[in-house]
Amino acid sequence: MLTIQTPAKDQGHAHGVDLEATFDFLNTLDHDDGFVREHLTSLDDALDWFVDRGVIHHEGADRARAQVTVQPAAADRDLARVRGVRQALREVAEAIAEHRVPSGGALEIVNRALRARQIIELVASPDGCSVDHRHVGDPVDDALARLAEPLVTELTAGHPERIRICASDTCEWVFYDTSRTGRRRWCDMATCGNRAKAARHRARARGGAQAVNPGLDSVPALDLLP
Ligand SMILES: [Zn+2]
Known part of the structure; x- marks a missing residue:
């Protein structure tokens, strides 16, 4: 278990992942002009992406890489899990945008991912108290939980009606409609x-x-x- 003091200057590991990062994650499987482009072609790619977007600590990524060196099969398993959660999250986002029930066990997969999230705790600090967090499990699971969370927050306290899938059949980019009228149909x-x-x-x-x-x-x- 890794305990990290939160703070002000915890570079490279944002504690509040935003919906934009979640959508960027969904769009790492890119339907570019009808051609599907996979940006996460290996576990290494996925870990690099997580570190870039601040959803995993460098130490966490290193830990996942170290695990793969002693257990090579773990790379395929982890990558499959990353892609599986991404697919389930996309299904949930599409279902929200299309006002329908998510299909194919997507909710179960997302809920399982959410359960792996970090634990938030208050701890005493010289000037009162501050927020600490503990990573309770596998760093990849932790990153996936972190990416799933903004969708939950949007559903409970945001504007889920602004979640959109690009109307172009050859794009299908997931985006958030920030237009004044809330009637944007294309990602761009x-x-x-x-x-x-x-x-x-x-x-x-x-x-x-x-x-x-x-x-x-x-x-x-x-x-x-x-
Ligand atoms: Zn588009």
């Missing part, structure tokens, strides 16, 4: 939004706009802006 107007607009334009030129995707035309142009 400059890419996916414009592609959709161009497709509509082409369809109109052929005289078949309604047949292609009538839904796209039902949103006023101003609301498409991020």
Whole structure:
């Protein structure tokens, strides 16, 4: 068990992971223009990503790497767990965005991940008390719990209705709609939004706009802006 005093200057390990990090994690499986691109191709990649985003301590990543050297099969197992939780979290995010029940045991997987989270404790400090946290288990589990948490917070105290999946079939980027009207449909107007607009334009030129995707035309142009 690793106990770390929290603080002000705990570089490289943010204690509050935000929803943006969670969505970035989901988007590490990238549907770029129809081609699926896996950014976490190995456990090493995943650990580097966790360290970069401050969801795991360097020491935790080192511990996970050390474990893999004595037990090589652990690398595949850990990577499968990372990808499994990512897939389950995406399913939950998509279900929220689409107002439906998550399928395929996604909730069980996410709940299992959440149970591995760190323990928060108050401890005495010279000027009163401060927050301490203990890592209670496997560093990879801890990182996954940390990434799952912002989604829970958003559901309980945020704006889950602003969770979106990019409307482009070839993108499916998970994003948070920060637009004033809350009706953004594409992850990015400059890419996916414009592609959709161009497709509509082409369809109109052929005289078949309604047949292609009538839904796209039902949103006023101003609301498409991020
Ligand atoms: Zn997109």
